[in-house]
Amino acid sequence: EEIMAATDWRFAPPVFKLYIELPVPNLQDNSSDLTRLERALESNGIANPLMGISFLKKLPVAVRENNWKITLTVLKERRGLRLTDVESGDTRNSNFGLAFDIGTTGVRGELLDLVEGKVLAQGVEYNGQRVYGDDVISRVNYSGKTGGLDQLQRAVVATLNQLISGMIGHAGVKRRSITHVMIGANTTMTQLLLGLESKYLRLEPYVPVASILPVLSAGNIGLDLDCDVPVSTIPAVASYVGGDIVSGLVGTGIFQRPETVLYIDIGTNGEIVVGNREWMVSASCSAGPAFEGGGIRHGMLATAGAIESFNIDANGAPVVTTIGGDRPRGICGAGLISAVARLFLNGVINQKGKFNIENAKYVRAGEDGAEYLLISALSSAIGKDIVLTEIDIENLMRAKGAMYAGYQTLLDSVDLTFDGLDRVIVAGTFGTHLDIEDAITIGLLPDINRSKFVFIGNGSLLGARLSSFSTELIEAGRSVASLVTNIELSENSSFMENYTASMFLPHTDVRLFPSINRQSGEPVDGDAQ
Amino acid sequence: MALSGIEIFKYLPRTNCGKCGVPTCLAFAMSLAAGKAELSACAFMTEESKIKLEAASAPPLRPITIVTESKPLKVGGETVLFRHEKRFENPPGLAIMISDVMPEAEIDRRLKAIKYYTYTRVGATLRPELVALKYESGNPEIYASLAKRAKTETDAGILLMCEEVDGFLAAAEACSERKPVLCAITESKLDLLAPVAIDYGLPVVARSNSLDGLAELTDRLVKLNIKDIILDTGARSTKQALFDQVALRRLALLKKFRALGYPTIVFPGEMTDNPLKEALIASVMMAKYAGIIVLSDFKGETLFPLLVARMNLFNDPQRPQATAEGIYEINGPNENSPVAITCNFSLTYFIVSGEIENTRMPAHLLIKDTEGLSVMTAWAAGKFGADNIGGFVKKSGIADRIKHRKIIIPGYIAQESGGLEEQLPGWEIMVGPREAAHLLSYLKTNWK
Amino acid sequence: MAVEMPRINYSGTIRSIHLGDGEKGITVGGEVSYPFYSFEGASPNLPRIAMEVYDEAPSDWPEAAKAPFVDVMGNPVAWAKKCVQVYGAEMICLQLQSTDPNGSDRDPRTAAKVVAEVAYAIDVPLIVWGTANHEKDIEVLRAVAELVQDRCLALGPVEEGDYKKIAAAAMAYGHTVIASSPIDINLAKQLNILMANLGVKSDNMIMDPTVSAIGYGIEYAYSVMERIRMAALTQQDEKLQFPLICNIARETWKSKEAKISESEDPRLGDAEKRGITLEAMSATLLLLAGADILIMRHPEAIKLVSEMIGDLS
């Protein structure tokens, strides 16, 4: 039911099970368990398979438990086939995988049936690392402290283990039948998961330890699974454009099609990609946490009681709706965008996001400068007035400005404009709550044909899931990661120009937002373009 | 390179092998387009692609090198009409005119002037590079001895302003290693002078007072295998000179008209005898497209402004505009006024300096170079942390301007205050508000 | 082979703005092509030069700059008159240095009175330039706008931080607004949009891009002005189709290179000629980038730049 997913790839998970009945050893043939196994494998077309010592530790018991009838779990690696598990009897139809998207704030997982190619269970948890810092930089700093790297690794592994127990419990799947883990995560999260030094991600010239990591095993990182279960990570492009983005590019099939697409992950790092099967350019706009309510006076995550839409009624009074219809506790990203859009269209704030004090019915002076009263203390669930300050608006305008300026800079670098885009794919759980018109009114999304927009929710999880079902897509992840050309915005003077121009509602260049300016009564010069 | 990154990309192997020093073929195409990479860095291009790219990468306006004793002077090789479109590549050479009929003392002064007027400014050395020797005596020996003196007593590139074969031969012989420029060949003197240029392998100035005439002249010179050509339209009025320069630059860049794709030479000294006005005309020619500017004389009061203006117009506008590092005095501070520090992102500088101004309280504002990044972005990139702030404060010299040892840092980098205390022993690190707008209330309560 | 120069197709023109009043009023702007490119479209108005007068005797001027005005520097009215009558000034720009909160911090009423005296002592257009301290300029320029109601002044620098109050007063009393932005084409355009939203008519607004002198960042102003003219003339950017005013003289004469005597550094040559050249050359480069009004100081520099305008037009 994916609206936008990679197509015509062969269902061939990276791990398969092989049932074998070995000849029972006797005095004439008392060759070793391994030699016996290798002979049988050879007749099954598998020559000199790879394996670790932990596999051999399981072999002698497993072969004898069910009279030498065993099922092998085999991982297809680039260098050949690796034996990762051996169970007695025929366990061929219990082959399950895990797909994870490890975000800076939240971790989402899925339990997958690698035989049927289905999702059996899902789970979401806050990333246990949050206690050590809200954003990638504060965690990288924490990792610099003695024992920091360890604590961070253990914290995120604990979250993964929590999700694993939850999902296998929910679906009634045995822990031992998990044969593969696929992870999509940004570069910092990937390196912290593997306990790799991350200081150099942060310092110029921003260098990851590895963009394409070798397959590791559950034992390496302390996952609550059989120690040999292979853990694959989707490759990254650069320090600030990670596997979560490559996963989205693979999962949505952008790499397969000639159409030119703008892929946007609206989140703290604000990663964006422009491209098609021939070429791709990426950048990190580092929008910051504003879209998740971060840095906003009454900001909160999109949970119960969060204001998610705002309007002004006929006699100028604010009207809001909250998630779950509860009494308002604060305002989430979507609510913030809706509020700024409506305040602008109704002339309460000017194009610089400053309050026009003249129509000041709900505008008052607060400690952080002027503020707008959204909900009075009486009707709020926190016993205090819920307000939107000029600094909140400024923060959102910087975030949307960084995103829009990023799109322009990428399009400029390949001689394109917004009209040259066949499609705009918005990823990130935040995207699904987003009202397109409000997002365009504030200049977060380009003012183009609305039918071009597709909201895919968690692109990283989508890619991790589909890659768990197909070695072709795993291979696609490697080639996409090496195809994407990353553009460092901090050294790009045209980005800084575009950024200043984007800190205006909807934008300094009125011709880029024709439909908005008709609404707000602004004459659009050179209109019918 | 005239082609854009995406256009060049089509000619590359697209294997993204990274052996050219950048991760992908598209990245290599983009650095080629920006003139920051050499075609030879990729060894995997097909021969056919290489030829196509080489043809496209030849600058529409030929770069010409003029020999000097020190660094050779490169002129021409330009690719844009406006510096903001990318950058101007090679600043025009400045020449002092010396006639061989001038009195001995005057010739001495002028020869010395080339080296004498050397200035250093913002880490750069500014000086003129050329000498133009005018043949007016009619006596080849006198002209040759002047040429010899120019070669031995200066390191300048030499322009021989002489259209008489005997005079030119004598002078060319006297300074042949310096590869003097033959100025100038006209249609009528072509057959006489071209052979000399060919024998000595000299760049030549082609002069004609019509664009058609110039184009025909360069065609004939190229047929004689003379490729290093500098154009002189003979314009002797500022208005005509401006028109000619714009016409030639547009023909070369917009129309890719190879026959006029050469740098130009102008003579402001022949358009006025007022030295100050001559300098203004030279500045117009510098902005609108001259390759070599011959001045009637060098005097500090006019040459210095010209050299600085040249440096300004020809620096690279691509670097993001950031505020210059240093100590900014706001509202007239003294040794007891507070010291605050911030980054050099121009938006931050405008906000913070504006807020301090509005407090009407005198303060020293330290601006640290963070390569144009805002406070938090620079902190995140490790460019605005305790170590580099501490080092900067020490070398900024602020300590000699104030009696106290207190510094106010931005609220958003409060986490650096501990580290800063170690870096700046004896200093009190005051953590200011997160938003600059709160500086007024902060200073009122915390600065007595 | 007839060689034809490629032409630029200019799809926009710069607004013509009238300054001052009476028959000495002046119209600037109206360009149809890039500065001095009369070979592809003659622009109706030449760039003009305003002579600057200070409303209190400046103290830190080099000798060369003081010489022409030493007899009038303490009296702005006499100074303005001398500029018009002796040096033929077509416009005067009164710099309100006395109102600088860090200087004499003269109160707005007194400062406005001085402006009125100058305004009524001359008939050429008068530009009034505050100190860019938002709080103080709001008080001073509003007082000036009200007191000098019957003369059409040009008031500035009006910035994003103080435009609402000052522009409102300018509109109320029919003065021209000088919209000043910090060397950034987008911030300039944003300010013009905000002014239009406030109701400032587009035929009494001119733009100050904030200029600096040779050696002190002139290239930033030069490129911003070129980009503004390119957007206005070839990209139909109506919000940038305004004349440009450059307050350049004070930038050149305050630099240390305009002050060092020849004896201190013989390589820098004669101090007076050097100061005049720095001012005239900075002004000339800004003319090439699109300046319509130059605020200048030294009569010699003004003569040179006027000649250049004549030669190039």
Ligand code: B12
């Ligand atoms: C635009 C932007 C960028 C631009 C750069 C623009 C620039 N010139 O700096 C680009 C895209 C290049 C960028 C890059 C990065 N960014 Co960034 N970026 C932002 C964004 C959206 C706005 C920054 C901005 O314009 N601030 C405006 C200026 C005026 O603010 P300021 O300089 O801090 O000044 C204010 C205050 O500090 C104060 N102040 C300033 N000086 C002083 C002095 C005194 C004495 C006082 C009292 C007060 C004071 O007053 C000012 C106004 O109130 C912010 C998020 C946000 N919404 O703010 C993230 C943000 C700053 N970036 C962030 C990060 C992590 C990065 C990157 C490291 C990673 C990434 N995601 O790409 C990189 C940096 C290195 C690299 N590899 O490129 C983080 C920083 C996190 C942290 N813990 O600090 C932020 C907060 C977003 C986030 N949470 O992820 N970024």
Ligand code: SF4
């Ligand atoms: S060396 Fe050639 S093929 Fe390899 S990445 Fe560079 S441009 Fe591409």
